[in-house]
Amino acid sequence: MSTIKKFLYVNRKAPHGSIYALESLEVVLIGAAFDQDVSLAFIDDGVYQLLQNQDTSGIGVKNFSPTYKALGDYDINKIYVEKESLELRGLSKDNLMPLTWEDEDDDWAEKESIHVVSSEELSDIIEHQDIIFNF
Amino acid sequence: MKFGIMVSEGPYTHQASDTAYHFTEAALNNGHEIVRVFFYHDGVNNGTSLAVPPQDDRNITTRWSALAEKHNLDMVLCVAAAQRRGLLDKDEAKRAGKDASNMAQGFNISGLGQLIDAGIQADRLLVFGD
Amino acid sequence: MTTLHIINKSPFERNSLDSCLRLAKQGSAILLIEDGIYAAQKNTAFGDKVATATGLHSFYALTPDLDARGIDKDSIIDGISLVDYEGFVQLTTECSGVQSWL
Numbered sequence: 334m335s336t337i338k339k340f341l342y343v344n345r346k347a348p349h350g351s352i353y354a355l356e357s358l359e360v361v362l363i364g365a366a367f368d369q370d371v372s373l374a375f376i377d378d379g380v381y382q383l384l385q386n387q388d389t390s391g392i393g394v395k396n397f398s399p400t401y402k403a404l405g406d407y408d409i410n411k412i413y414v415e416k417e418s419l420e421l422r423g424l425s426k427d428n429l430m431p432l433t434w435e436d437e438d439d440d441w442a443e444k445e446s447i448h449v450v451s452s453e454e455l456s457d458i459i460e461h462q463d464i465i466f467n468f
Numbered sequence: 469m470k471f472g473i474m475v476s477e478g479p480y481t482h483q484a485s486d487t488a489y490h491f492t493e494a495a496l497n498n499g500h501e502i503v504r505v506f507f508y509h510d511g512v513n514n515g516t517s518l519a520v521p522p523q524d525d526r527n528i529t530t531r532w533s534a535l536a537e538k539h540n541l542d543m544v545l546c547v548a549a550a551q552r553r554g555l556l557d558k559d560e561a562k563r564a565g566k567d568a569s570n571m572a573q574g575f576n577i578s579g580l581g582q583l584i585d586a587g588i589q590a591d592r593l594l595v596f597g598d
Numbered sequence: 599m600t601t602l603h604i605i606n607k608s609p610f611e612r613n614s615l616d617s618c619l620r621l622a623k624q625g626s627a628i629l630l631i632e633d634g635i636y637a638a639q640k641n642t643a644f645g646d647k648v649a650t651a652t653g654l655h656s657f658y659a660l661t662p663d664l665d666a667r668g669i670d671k672d673s674i675i676d677g678i679s680l681v682d683y684e685g686f687v688q689l690t691t692e693c694s695g696v697q698s699w700l
Contacts, residue, residue, distance in 0.1 A: 335588070338587070338588060340584075340587060343697070345617070345699075345700065346700075352509060353509065356508065356509055356548075356549065359548060359580060360508075360580055360583060360584070363579070363580040363581055363583075363584060364580075364584045366581075367581070367584045367585075367588065369584075369587075369588065376617060376621070377613060377617055415621075417620070452620050452621055455621055456621045456622065456623050457623070459601060459621060459623070459695075459697060460600070460601055460623045460694075460695075462695050463694075463695060464472075464587040464588075464590070464593045464695070465593065465595075465695055465696060465697050465698075466474070466587070466593070466595060467595045467597065467697065467698045467699070467700045468476070468509075468597070468700065469690075469691050471690070476700070483606075483632045483633075484606075484632075487606075487631060487632060490662070490683045491683055491686055491687065493683070494682075494683035494684045494686065494687045495687045497684075498684060498687055498688075500687065500691075592690050592691075592693075592695070592696055593696065594690065594696055594698070595696075595698040595700065596698070597606075597698065597700040598607075598700055
């Protein structure tokens with residue numbers, strides 16, 4: 334059995350103004366099949382990727398925001414959002430999509446995937462990763 | 469040490485591909501192993517066979533091709549990103565009903581799984597982007 | 599071993615330097631490359647912030663990028679070590695992980 338590595342996917346850019354948010358999510362979904370220890374971090378404008386009520390019909394681009402809801406199906410449940418980034422933008426967890434996953438070790442109880450963390454906590458999380466992707 | 473290299477921007481517009489190249493070359497010259505150079509986002513444009521840059525400047529694509537040949541590097545363009553941006557090898561072009569292909573020497577098209585695999589195989593993953 | 603943080607954008611263009619300094623664990627290695635090297639200069643609005651940060655982290659700047667941009671090595675903040683691409687590679691072998699602040 335090979336060692337499981339800690340993979341962190343870091344997102345710092347807003348959605349739709351550039352392709353990084355969409356193509357980052359595509360990596361995460363493909364990566365889910367590889368059974369590594371996956372975490373996602375949303376920092377700075379990256380927090381905007383998780384905002385509710387995105388309607389892209391007026392700008393004529395694909396609305397991929399519903400795809401974040403699928404992360405739970407792949408047991409990707411360590412989604413860290415930096416508190417300071419939210420606060421600077423006048424946001425709180427309530428503005429974000431309610432992402433959840435079902436814990437099979439807890440009778441399939443539905444649990445929250447998004448964890449709002451302080452800069453210090455996120456700093457610790459970053460420090461303990463093996464492989465860090467940035468988009 | 470084993471390195472995975474991710475190039476996230478195309479040639480010339482950003483310095484990312486240049487920096488990635490110089491890092492990769494230095495790593496190889498110091499006896500390290502490059503698991504894979506994976507081109508994603510606009511980075512797939514590094515693999516075009518149709519670029520005709522000015523003669524008095526570096527040719528980013530052929531420079532990568534030459535490095536790959538010298539060191540037997542595995543250079544991969546992400547298939548999804550490549551299709552989106554019109555980088556096609558002969559098989560992809562045929563499959564998509566296109567009348568031309570434009571993959572430069574030394575570059576191969578493959579899936580995002582190869583990027584994840586590079587992360588798994590390598591000791592360090594370096595991302596060069598904007 | 600600690601994380602190697604790489605910053606490639608000018609602090610006047612992006613908030614990469616600020617975000618890095620906010621989230622880098624004390625004792626990290628921070629490498630300035632490409633346009634990120636502008637943060638290495640003494641006499642900018644970021645000079646004091648970076649000089650203070652050199653007390654918390656090991657700072658490096660990539661010399662080919664300084665030279666390309668006509669930045670005099672005498673104008674670099676004390677406490678920032680200069681490295682070439684070989685030195686860049688060496689830094690990656692001495693850290694436990696690499697974080698590129700794109």
